[in-house]
Amino acid sequence: MTIKSLAEIGHKEVLEWIKSGPFLLRHMEPGEYLLRQGQTLEHLYWIDDGYCTVSYTAANGRRFSHGRFNIEDRLYGEIEFLTGKPIQFDIRCDGPVSVRVIPIAELEALLVQHPHVGIWLSQCLADTYQGVMDRVTSHFMYPLAYNIAKDLMLRELGNKPPIQFERVFREAERFGCSERVYRRAVSQLIELGLVEKRGRELKVANKDKLQRYLSDEEER
Template identity: 40%
Template structure:
């Protein structure tokens, strides 16, 4: 979640008014800062949560691995005061996702005890968390639903079209293996689907970048895909 209020919240006007006070109080819960190198885990799946991590600027990726070794990539985030570990903080469970620094970055470390005391004294600050977590939940559920209910071809085509139409919070990867994991598949299957879309004249590839040639044709393909 982001520290600042989400624009789509029902309470965004109220939260924007309260935000300067909330941000100041939240930063009083900071215990220290820590530098993470590119590729280093900020949070590890199965780890007991000891702090919250606030990334003011920098790119991170999130993934989850199964016992069989398969991995699902949620995507890459260009952080703008993003908080990580907040879900586990409220549920008091071990970390569900691996959060990995995509570049070197300074991360602010938030003390859980101090935050707990703050929220007990200022329960109105809970609204920042509940609104942000609700928005993130809906975005994540939309991704999971598409991955579960549609084919790999549909999901890759839809993702390319969606990214050509609007800016998205979760970015794609320039490595085929990681991009394939974003769709819950293998590099071989991902390459085959992209090759098929290229042969249909819907997209083109320049280096590691895939570009949509005809958005209308791609949308028609998506709408009529069986």
């Protein structure tokens, strides 16, 4: 059997465990936090359905956002569960969210009884790690305008959810920059005829031209 098939078995096992277990079900409102950066993990959360934002605030007050996610059947707190370290990111509800509260001891027992769940959890963490490192590496290696353009192209192609923040400062946080710097990069893309504003959203103005721009930046 492959790692993928073993992980699929673990996924089925954890879903059955979640749905049949006597876990506390909480209905959280927009603005409430599941997890707070720097705190000690007391329990994990299994999200049945809802929208959440994931962000990090540095000691100097600068804020980086991983964005807004449509979550379904997702475990949060798993990294801190495995490392024993303080919570790394703020997980904030960005709409009504239904969650099940998972005691740490219960998850520990499940991993002992069902080893396939551990393989599934490892695969989830590996996927998350690769996704985060792809974004971080791109932010270091390419200009801000390129990263904004690439983000818009991925959404245009359907490779990322078509979700953006309406507030400019929150979009700037996704790229780890100030609102002023973000606006300047967007203006550059608009002047080049690559993107356009439609209401409060940015959209690709010319897909072929934008693809050529991305290719040129990558070859420099």
